[in-house]
């Protein structure tokens with residue numbers, strides 16, 4: 001373990017100090033590890049037999065730290081070396097299996113958090129002085145590696161992976177419960193797992209749209225299936241009771257994490273706009289607005305936007321803070337939310353949003369909130 005910690009310190013030093021980057025020290029260290037690192041990671045992750053001692057648990061945690069640092073090097077420095085590339089496309093997909101083995105809760109939570117940060121292009125955000133926003137910069141090789149990770153995650157979700165994700169008590173401090181905090185699910189791990197699945201869906205959807213014979217609106221028909229897995233997972237931990245309005249999941253899960261809530265809202269909006277099947281009712285009853293597929297899947301953007309406004313108590317100063325903050329994607333989300341009315345379904349969406357507001361104000365909404373306070 002001292003070796004792992006030393007490597008982490010060296011790599012972090014290289015990440016935060018541009019003067020050290022200029023030499024070829026980094027490549028020398030990388031090449032020395034290339035042949036053995038993947039095998040070492042695989043051994044650490046597959047030999048988790050109970051009881052797992054404190055030292056083994058700490059080594060796994062340290063290894064996860066190192067994996068995140070390597071992804072940060074890959075993203076921040078565009079380091080196109082095999083070691084970094086294999087972390088995203090081989091080693092992190094293997095780490096998903098840790099959900100099904102008896103490792104301590106804090107290790108499983110760390111896996112989910114590292115996964116989320118990698119899929120958001122935010123690896124190393126806790127220690128980088130000023131992470132660069134590379135999301136919009138083209139890096140085809142990096143996109144391919146992330147696509148492998150996203151596909152592995154979505155395949156695992158299809159096979160019940162989310163049911164193995166634990167949520168032990170409310171905890172905002174890493175690895176331990178806060179004394180005096182109210183009992184409840186660990187919203188940090190629930191939120192990170194949900195956001196990871198959505199980002200994986202977005203990556204897969206984007207790839208499908210790009211490869212879809214030039215069609216901007218490539219439909220992603222599997223979306224409702226994945227959303228059903230996600231909603232089942234959340235229902236189990238949040239203690240939802242029927243009947244329930246599924247779009248509430250965003251504001252319930254991310255009530256303490258504004259930045260992640262906005263990432264989720266933006267992601268759902270993006271996928272909604274490109275899935276025409278979500279816009280129309282399958283019941284044939286146009287008056288029953290709650291039966292629209294987008295509500296049943298918990299991803300109606302108008303609903304989510306209104307519930308988000310409710311979360312901040314319709315306080316204009318909070319919204320202004322969000323707009324000028326560089327720590328959230330609210331500005332981008334806000335612009336997309338309102339420019340989406342320039343979409344080809346603009347008239348339908350305007351009518352839908354207006355009907356929704358009316359319905360919410362008239363009865364259903366307040367009854368729901370009264371029965372299930374946010």
Ligand SMILES: [Zn+2]
Nearest residue numbers: 247295300303
């Ligand atoms: Zn809804």
